[in-house]
Amino acid sequence: MYRKTADEIMALDPELAIIPVGSLEQHGPHLPVMTDWAIAAELGKRVAALTGAFLVPALPISTCREQMGKKGTVWMEPVTFYQMMTDIIMSLKLQGFKKVAILQLHGGVFIDTPLVRDLNAQHNPDLMVALIDGCAFFQSMYQDGVIETNTELHAGEVETSQILAIAPETVHMDRAVDHVPDIPRSYLNYGSLFRACPDGVWGEPTKASAKKGEAIFDYCAKQAVEKLNKIFAYMEAKEKFNYSYF
Numbered sequence: 001m002y003r004k005t006a007d008e009i010m011a012l013d014p015e016l017a018i019i020p021v022g023s024l025e026q027h028g029p030h031l032p033v034m035t036d037w038a039i040a041a042e043l044g045k046r047v048a049a050l051t052g053a054f055l056v057p058a059l060p061i062s063t064c065r066e067q068m069g070k071k072g073t074v075w076m077e078p079v080t081f082y083q084m085m086t087d088i089i090m091s092l093k094l095q096g097f098k099k100v101a102i103l104q105l106h107g108g109v110f111i112d113t114p115l116v117r118d119l120n121a122q123h124n125p126d127l128m129v130a131l132i133d134g135c136a137f138f139q140s141m142y143q144d145g146v147i148e149t150n151t152e153l154h155a156g157e158v159e160t161s162q163i164l165a166i167a168p169e170t171v172h173m174d175r176a177v178d179h180v181p182d183i184p185r186s187y188l189n190y191g192s193l194f195r196a197c198p199d200g201v202w203g204e205p206t207k208a209s210a211k212k213g214e215a216i217f218d219y220c221a222k223q224a225v226e227k228l229n230k231i232f233a234y235m236e237a238k239e240k241f242n243y244s245y246f
């Protein structure tokens, strides 16, 4: 929809806006640093097509300090991201949008949770903000047989398949290496991903294929729409409780 004029968008009058959030960061020896942004842009287009929403172009930079250590990784402070997203979402609200969906396609944007909670507590029911976390689909995709591994955190079977599907010329499968460290994800609070994963990969990219990538995009787009419908229905059903709609 961002290729249309403002008057054309006014005629369509969507009530939902989608903000896909990517990241610019190292993705091992075989994937480009644009990986999360490219995935966010593609999934955003698919969810917008299914919902008729106004699509904000995918944001290329967010918070990824845990990926530091090599050139090509770029981040902003979480508080800056919080303020930037608040400004973007308030501009959407002032232009008549009632619902905003954040599609978070980089796993390390932890400040999205307080951001969404604060906005809903302050503006619900005039504005409702839903958060869809791409990482939340990994387990169900594994259980539903869309992917073969349940070891992915970064640059593994899922992300590699997705980039093989949409930008195969940027993938170097001959350099792909599998690595699954024996520490929990929370240890990224205590050191860069490179401490646990010398190649910058947490997962099994050698299992990736373009065919899986297409299936992953299809699955995630449909699941995201289903989750958004449930979240917005839940918020719309709420009535004022004492002083608060939250």
Ligand SMILES: [Zn+2]
Residues within 6 Å of the ligand: 027, 035, 036, 105, 106, 154, 155, 159
């Ligand atoms: Zn990624």
